[in-house]
Amino acid sequence: MVEINATLVAQVINFLILVVILTKVAYKPLMKILEERRAAIEGSIASAQKEREEAEAMKAEYKAQLAQARAEAQAIVAKAERTAKESRDAILADAKREQARMLASAREEIALEKQRALAELRREVVTLSTLAASKVLAENLDAQKNSALVERFIDELDKDGSGGLPC
Amino acid sequence: MGHSGTEHIGSHDLIEVMGLTFHLDTLIMTWITMGIVIVIAVLATRRLSIVPHGWQTILEMIVTALLGQIESTMGPRGKKLAPLFITLFLFLLIANWLGLVPTFKSPTADLNTTLGMALMVVIMLHSLGLMYKRGEHLKSFFKPFAPFVVIKVVEEIAKPITLSFRLFGNILAGEVLIIILGLLVPMWFPVPNVVWLAFSVFVGAVQAFIFTMLSMSYIGEAISEEH
Numbered sequence: 001m002v003e004i005n006a007t008l009v010a011q012v013i014n015f016l017i018l019v020v021i022l023t024k025v026a027y028k029p030l031m032k033i034l035e036e037r038r039a040a041i042e043g044s045i046a047s048a049q050k051e052r053e054e055a056e057a058m059k060a061e062y063k064a065q066l067a068q069a070r071a072e073a074q075a076i077v078a079k080a081e082r083t084a085k086e087s088r089d090a091i092l093a094d095a096k097r098e099q100a101r102m103l104a105s106a107r108e109e110i111a112l113e114k115q116r117a118l119a120e121l122r123r124e125v126v127t128l129s130t131l132a133a134s135k136v137l138a139e140n141l142d143a144q145k146n147s148a149l150v151e152r153f154i155d156e157l158d159k160d161g162s163g164g165l166p167c
Numbered sequence: 168m169g170h171s172g173t174e175h176i177g178s179h180d181l182i183e184v185m186g187l188t189f190h191l192d193t194l195i196m197t198w199i200t201m202g203i204v205i206v207i208a209v210l211a212t213r214r215l216s217i218v219p220h221g222w223q224t225i226l227e228m229i230v231t232a233l234l235g236q237i238e239s240t241m242g243p244r245g246k247k248l249a250p251l252f253i254t255l256f257l258f259l260l261i262a263n264w265l266g267l268v269p270t271f272k273s274p275t276a277d278l279n280t281t282l283g284m285a286l287m288v289v290i291m292l293h294s295l296g297l298m299y300k301r302g303e304h305l306k307s308f309f310k311p312f313a314p315f316v317v318i319k320v321v322e323e324i325a326k327p328i329t330l331s332f333r334l335f336g337n338i339l340a341g342e343v344l345i346i347i348l349g350l351l352v353p354m355w356f357p358v359p360n361v362v363w364l365a366f367s368v369f370v371g372a373v374q375a376f377i378f379t380m381l382s383m384s385y386i387g388e389a390i391s392e393e394h
Contacts, residue, residue, distance in 0.1 A: 006187035007279035010194060012287050018201045018258055023250040026208035030230055033215045040217055 193277040241387035256379040263371030276339045285331035288382040296389035341367040
């Protein structure tokens with residue numbers, strides 16, 4: 001029932017032939033594809049890692065840029081405020097100076113006008129007084145002398161404190 | 168080839184070529200097994216793609232599982248022998264299952280096949296051991312001390328015998344029981360036959376796996392760097 005014969009050797013040879021065929025047909029291509037898959041997976045993991053790092057770097061850069069832009073905006077606003085305040089102060093100072101100048105010149109003018117008016121008035125008073133006096137005296141005096149006479153008279157009046165207008 | 172009666176179980180069609188006797192039925196069944204394995208391999212690797220489909224998935228599963236075993240039992244040196252063990256597993260698996268097809272016989276139900284495989288493994292382990300470790304391989308027979316050589320020699324002789332008879336006995340018993348169940352159980356009650364067939368499918372896979380794993384560990388032991 002059980003006998004060992006040349007079949008044993010034939011089976012070993014059969015098997016070794018099968019090993020050779022399978023190695024050629026299946027094993028080598030399969031190993032190649034497994035290696036390729038490993039490489040593909042490794043590659044995609046590496047690229048995903050790289051992309052994530054890039055994205056993170058980009059995010060950090062954007063954050064920095066945003067912060068910088070914000071700081072710049074703040075600086076610009078602060079500068080604008082300062083400039084505005086400075087120009088406001090300058091305008092105010094100018095206006096004040098101008099006002100003071102105008103006030104001073106107005107005062108000067110008023111004083112001048114007053115002086116002139118007073119002088120006019122005095123002259124008028126002298127003339128009138130002279131006229132009145134000459135009429136009263138009915139004596140035509142030398143106009144020059146008259147004037148001097150009245151001037152003195154008025155001066156004397158001033159000294160006495162009579163005569164309402166302050167001179 | 169067919170199982171027409173109990174008197175044919177274990178008997179073979181003999182053929183004489185150049186004074187040598189061969190079992191023609193075993194040879195034909197072996198060639199059919201080889202054909203099936205090659206067809207599966209071709210189907211699985213015909214359109215290889217990075218994303219596996221169909222047969223490629225199944226073959227890849229078997230190959231990567233065996234590669235994992237090879238790496239853990241034999242280390243980097245075993246990688247070169249990976250095609251041999253993968254072929255051994257696929258060949259034995261299909262050979263064991265072939266006997267479950269009516270009118271077919273398993274090549275592994277012939278002791279010539281299993282003993283041939285087992286002797287091949289033993290010859291390989293000794294030649295690889297000598298190749299990688301030279302004198303160390305021979306010295307290992309006298310460790311831990313000289314008288315151990317008796318036990319070691321018995322162990323080495325037992326290796327091919329246990330390896331071949333385990334597989335042969337399991338597969339032959341399976342086939343015998345299929346025939347006997349066919350004779351004992353009436354045709355209208357096929358439950359025991361179906362159950363036994365299903366169990367034989369399991370046994371065939373397990374025996375192919377055991378044979379492959381033991382071959383791996385024998386050869387792994389012989390070629391491992393430390394001993």
